[in-house]
Amino acid sequence: MPWELDSDRPIYTQLMEQIELKVCAGLYPPGGRLPPVRELAREAAVNPNTMQRALAGLEESGLLYTRRTSGRFVTENQDMIRAVKSRLVREHTRDFLNKMGRLGFTHPEILEAVSSLMEENKNE
Amino acid sequence: MPWELDSDRPIYTQLMEQIELKVCAGLYPPGGRLPPVRELAREAAVNPNTMQRALAGLEESGLLYTRRTSGRFVTENQDMIRAVKSRLVREHTRDFLNKMGRLGFTHPEILEAVSSLMEENKNE
DNA sequence: CTCACTGTATTAGTTAACTAATACAATGAT
DNA sequence: ATCATTGTATTAGTTAACTAATACAGTGAG
Numbered sequence: 001m002p003w004e005l006d007s008d009r010p011i012y013t014q015l016m017e018q019i020e021l022k023v024c025a026g027l028y029p030p031g032g033r034l035p036p037v038r039e040l041a042r043e044a045a046v047n048p049n050t051m052q053r054a055l056a057g058l059e060e061s062g063l064l065y066t067r068r069t070s071g072r073f074v075t076e077n078q079d080m081i082r083a084v085k086s087r088l089v090r091e092h093t094r095d096f097l098n099k100m101g102r103l104g105f106t107h108p109e110i111l112e113a114v115s116s117l118m119e120e121n122k123n124e
Numbered sequence: 125m126p127w128e129l130d131s132d133r134p135i136y137t138q139l140m141e142q143i144e145l146k147v148c149a150g151l152y153p154p155g156g157r158l159p160p161v162r163e164l165a166r167e168a169a170v171n172p173n174t175m176q177r178a179l180a181g182l183e184e185s186g187l188l189y190t191r192r193t194s195g196r197f198v199t200e201n202q203d204m205i206r207a208v209k210s211r212l213v214r215e216h217t218r219d220f221l222n223k224m225g226r227l228g229f230t231h232p233e234i235l236e237a238v239s240s241l242m243e244e245n246k247n248e
Numbered sequence: 249c250t251c252a253c254t255g256t257a258t259t260a261g262t263t264a265a266c267t268a269a270t271a272c273a274a275t276g277a278t
Numbered sequence: 279a280t281c282a283t284t285g286t287a288t289t290a291g292t293t294a295a296c297t298a299a300t301a302c303a304g305t306g307a308g
Contacts, residue, residue, distance in 0.1 A: 009133050010265060025228055036284065047267050052286075069275040069284045088227060093241045096220040103212060104149055107242045114238060117217045118231045134295060160254065171297045176256075193254045193304040 002045040011046060015054035023063060023074055024085040031076040034064070126169040135170060139178035147187060147198055148209040155200040158188070 005014055022028050034040065034055075041051040055072060058064045062080060066072050075081065100110045129138055146152050158164065158179075165175040179196060182188045186204060190196050199205065224234045 008137055012265080013132055021226055025226060037286090038284095049268085050266060053265095055285095066285065067275095068286090069273080071284065085227060089224070089229075089237060090241070092220060092223045092227075093237055096216060097238070097241060097245070099216045100213070102145055102149060103209060103216075105213075110242075111235070111238065113213060113217055114221070114235065117214070117221060118234075121221070136295080161256090162254095173298085174296060177295095179255095190255065191305095192256090194306080195254065 003043070005044070005046075012050050012054040012057070015044060015046065015051060016057050019054065019058060020063065020084060020088070023081060024088065028074050030074055030078050030081060032074050034072045034074065036071065127167070129168070129170075136174050136178040136181070139168060139170065139175060140181050143178065143182060144187065144208060144212070147205060148212065152198050154198055154202050154205060156198050158196045158198065160195065 003015070003018055005011060019028070019034075028034055035043070037052050037055065038048050040055075041048040044051060055064060059066060059072075062077075063075055063084060064072055065075060097110065100113070105113065127139070127142055129135060143152070152158060159167070161176050161179065162172050164179075165172040168175060179188060183190060183196075186201075187199055187208060188196055189199060221234065224237070229237065
């Protein structure tokens with residue numbers, strides 16, 4: 001299946017986010033090998049150069065590393081992965097609180113809104 | 125002060141969001157007149173054409189309307205404004221739950237994360 | 249009437265993102 | 279040794295977003 005890509009932000013940014021997410025979720029386990037650039041690009045329905053750029057970005061941050069001719073791998077450093085995950089949690093939560101706050105919601109009201117939407121989607 | 129603009133998404137989209145937000149928050153009250161395009165553009169530190177595009181978008185959705193030579197106004201239809209606000213709340217909450225879910229968080233864990241970040245920022 | 253102010257339209261130019269099509273070098277299996 | 283596979287680099291072309299600089303038309307106050 002093609003990846004969920006939004007047309008209103010740079011593709012390579014979204015690719016970085018999605019790969020980061022897959023690593024945090026354990027879909028690409030620590031030390032594990034990723035599919036080749038060309039295959040990832042095909043999978044995401046994206047030009048290989050774009051995927052290459054996304055991967056290079058994640059490599060810069062240390063989450064991935066390359067063995068020149070044998071493939072690209074997830075870091076074995078589980079602490080780093082945990083740190084990325086924590087960062088994402090904080091960012092998402094902070095952004096959410098910020099957006100709701102700007103809409104005039106108080107903290108208790110926010111909790112209420114979250115709970116009620118959870119109730120609605122209990123089945124998932 | 126210049127508006128909070130992110131460089132990784134189209135400016136006019138962000139302008140639309142921010143104006144929408146100001147309307148929902150009552151900063152631009154129902155039926156009220158907005159500042160002229162040129163002034164809004166100056167305020168946001170953006171080219172007038174870009175601001176014009178954003179405003180045209182919001183007009184298309186019905187949230188704003190124009191009296192050709194005397195200015196641009198917020199709709200008097202308070203139900204529409206309430207509807208927009210509800211939509212935003214739902215979208216933000218849904219997105220947040222989705223992101224946290226992908227990171228492997230259960231519903232109780234999400235509530236916990238929100239509460240704890242609220243505690244941290246009680247002062248705001 | 250005149251003039252400043254309103255929204256709108258047009259034309260041109262810049263830049264970044266993305267696609268496309270290759271080419272190269274290193275490795276490892278056969 | 280050969281050859282397919284790996285990541286990487288290069289060059290070119292397209293498109294959308296944004297800026298820039300004007301020009302136009304209607305309105306309302308003086």
